[in-house]
Amino acid sequence: MPSSQTNQIERKTMIRAPRSRVWQAITDIRQFCQWFSTESAEPAFRPGAHVRLISTHQGPYYKMEFFIDIVEMAAEHTFSWRWHPASVLTGEDLSKEPMTLVVFRLEDAEGGTLVTVTESGFDQLFPSRIAKVLGENEAGWKYQMAALERYFSDAK
């Protein structure tokens, strides 16, 4: 199955700080936990690690656990992991389910650092999971989705 835009999410943000600082904020596990709203007993991220994280997000998922499998750490450039997206929402056994790939890319930009996050592999997810995640979140969804955006604008 060729991967296509419809199976991938891409989000970007400009951060007014040097690349080294942004890299640290994303890959130092203590700093990561701060903005990702999680806590972890692990001392550090390293490629190949299976990292247990606990959500500190207030609400129904508070204190629920999930895991990320670190794939790549290329200094100040690429940080990636595989996981079961939004797995805290369902609390079911996902060990046999395919995972999506999350990739952070850092680039120098005018006045700071451009951070691009892509998440891909949604076509591989178990159908029941998609339906479940859908059902749990419908109310909060309002943002434009990059993948079908082009489709909807072309269709007009």
Add this chain to the structure above:
Amino acid sequence: MTRSKAPEKTSAALFAALGDETRLRIVLRLAQGQPASITELSAGGEITRQAVTKHLHVLEGAGLARGARLGRERRWSLDRKQLEQARAFLEGISERWDNALARLKTMVEESV
């Protein structure tokens, strides 16, 4: 009959169905609103009638398109409910990323 399938049965097929350039093009064509025949969808000669038929059946299986007999021909149209479901799923994930990136930005910029 694909229309009677539970939504959770077709969601994975939906993402797979959209992961193909030709099918995406057929979806775009159907999204223009008017139901189209296989002849119309293969017009331009880029795709054969057989290929169009095959792709339409994949789209039908994913609940993305449906055919209705009109005289001697079936005319195909888009089933938007399924597309909306796919969109909603990916929007939810996108929103979570937007929120996480906003928190990252705030944390880093406040510390510089």
